[in-house]
Amino acid sequence: MARHFLRDDDLTPAEQARVLDLAAAMKRAPYDAKPLAGPQSVAMIFDKPTLRTQTSFGAGIAELGGNPMLVEGRLAGIGIRESVEDVARVLGRQVSVVVWRTFHQSDLELMAAHAGVPVVNALTDDFHPCQLIADLLTVREQRGRLAGLSVAFVGDAACNMGNSWLLAGATAGMHVRVSGPEGFLPHQDVLDRASEIGAATGGSACAEPDPVKAVAGADVVVTDTWISMGKESEERARELVFADWSLTPELLAHAAPDAVVLHCLPAYRGKEIAAEVLDGPQSAVWDEAENRRHAQKAVLAFLLAGGEQPAVGGVT
Numbered sequence: 584m585a586r587h588f589l590r591d592d593d594l595t596p597a598e599q600a601r602v603l604d605l606a607a608a609m610k611r612a613p614y615d616a617k618p619l620a621g622p623q624s625v626a627m628i629f630d631k632p633t634l635r636t637q638t639s640f641g642a643g644i645a646e647l648g649g650n651p652m653l654v655e656g657r658l659a660g661i662g663i664r665e666s667v668e669d670v671a672r673v674l675g676r677q678v679s680v681v682v683w684r685t686f687h688q689s690d691l692e693l694m695a696a697h698a699g700v701p702v703v704n705a706l707t708d709d710f711h712p713c714q715l716i717a718d719l720l721t722v723r724e725q726r727g728r729l730a731g732l733s734v735a736f737v738g739d740a741a742c743n744m745g746n747s748w749l750l751a752g753a754t755a756g757m758h759v760r761v762s763g764p765e766g767f768l769p770h771q772d773v774l775d776r777a778s779e780i781g782a783a784t785g786g787s788a789c790a791e792p793d794p795v796k797a798v799a800g801a802d803v804v805v806t807d808t809w810i811s812m813g814k815e816s817e818e819r820a821r822e823l824v825f826a827d828w829s830l831t832p833e834l835l836a837h838a839a840p841d842a843v844v845l846h847c848l849p850a851y852r853g854k855e856i857a858a859e860v861l862d863g864p865q866s867a868v869w870d871e872a873e874n875r876r877h878a879q880k881a882v883l884a885f886l887l888a889g890g891e892q893p894a895v896g897g898v899t
Contacts, residue, residue, distance in 0.1 A: 586890045587695040587702045588882050589688070591712040591750035592776060596784050598890065599719075599754050606720050606874070606881035616880070618887045619649025623679040625883070629705075630656040630685040635848060636705050636713075639875035640682055647880055652678060662690060671697035680883060701886035703879075711743045714847050715751035716878035721871040722803055725843045730756030730785060735801040735838065737794050737828045738855050739821075741767045744807045744847060749777035749788045756784040762797035764824050794828045801838040805845045806830045806855050822854060830856040835865070843867050 587593065594602060609616060619625065625644045629637060637653075644651040654674070661670045667690050674681050675698040683691055684705035695702040704712050723729055736748045740763030749769060752759035759777065761769055768790045777788035791797040798804055806828075809821045835842065844856075844866045852858040861868060885891075 585695075585699060585701045586886045588712055588886060589691055589695060589702065589704045590710045591715055591747050592754060592780060593712070594754065596754050596756070596780075598885070599716075599751070602716060602878075602881045602885050603720055603723060605884060606716065606877045607723075609880050609884075610720075610874070610877040613646050613877075613880075616884055617648035618884045619644060619647040619679065622648055622650040624650040624652045624677065625680045625682060626652050626654045626674050626678040627705075628654045628656050628659070628661070628681070628683045628685070630661075630683075631706065633684055633705075635872050635875050636684055640705065640879055643876045643880040643883070646876075647883060649679070656685075661685075667693040668697045670694070671702075672699075675699040680886065701883075703882060703886070707743065709743055709746060710750075711747045711847070712751065713875065713879050713882060714744065715747045716882060717871055717874040718748075718805070718845055718847070719751060719755055720874045720878050721845065721867050722843055724870065724874075725867055726802060731758075732802040733758040733800060734760065734803040734805060735797045736761045736805045736807075737763070737797060737830060737834070738806045738825060739763055739767050739809055740769055740790065742807060744805070745769050746773045748805060749773055750780065753777040753781035753784060753786040753788045756781075756786040757803075758787045760789055760791045760797045760801070762791045762794045763828060765792065767824070768792070794834060795837050798834055798837045801842055803843045803845060804830065804835060804838050807847055808849065808851060809855050810851075825855070829854065830860050832857060832859055832863075835860055841865070845871050848872055 641651040671694045680701045682703045682705050688707045688709040734752050734757050736745050740761035745761045781787045809825045810818050846868045
């Protein structure tokens with residue numbers, strides 16, 4: 584049965600650590616692993632705007648020896664012209680993996696149920712697990728470890744990045760605090776699941792309405808755009824609501840002196856993050872953006888091996 588990566592807790596703590604080790608090895612030796620030699624094709628479907636996701640998957644698939652096959656979602660009419668189930672059955676006979684950046688988590692799950700090949704979540708409204716593997720890789724590069732570090736996510740804590748940081752951070756044994764205004768905090772089921780994971784890994788997860796308390800002493804401070812895709816009509820109202828959660832130098836000053844700043848991009852300077860923070864010495868956002876490629880290559884290799892660890896650069 585095919586392994587999928589649909590949400591962050593699809594990986595156990597041990598599996599997450601192995602994928603991160605593999606990503607680091609692939610970054611050191613980017614052309615050594617060829618699990619897609621043939622070349623085998625990987626379907627890449629983008630229903631939402633994309634820069635980092637398309638380029639990092641496209642480059643990474645090619646480096647793995649494969650063919651990145653761009654499937655135009657609007658032409659395919661997935662869920663409109665043809666059902667998700669039928670599209671999955673067709674793609675599963677043509678490609679070795681399906682990578683889908685879309686809206687509804689339920690559609691992704693349907694694709695996984697019927698494709699017969701690994702399906703990877705390249706972003707949904709609920710989760711962004713590939714970004715979190717890249718984020719964790721970046722933090723590990725910067726700080727040398729993950730377990731025991733504290734993370735503050737500030738802004739729209741009800742977004743896919745807030746959800747994924749809760750699950751992936753807890754899986755890594757980190758202490759994750761998400762902070763946003765009333766009405767923009769994560770669903771209780773995500774918090775409960777993250778807390779359950781943290782209880783087993785030594786990590787923790789909580790929602791903290793006060794951004795200063797959330798950031799206090801944090802080793803990592805993360806933010807994201809306040810205007811998620813599909814929410815553009817709410818831009819002005821959200822700017823007013825989120826003003827106190829802007830990652831300014833004043834807010835960052837409450838974190839650890841060497842705190843790492845992350846943002847998955849695109850960033851809007853002067854809104855969710857100040858220019859001097861995004862472009863400042865504590866920012867690792869450009870390493871983070873590059874690491875999407877290495878992280879996703881590791882995820883693909885892991886899934887193609889059926890959840891086993893392929894040998895790359897001395898990592899087994």
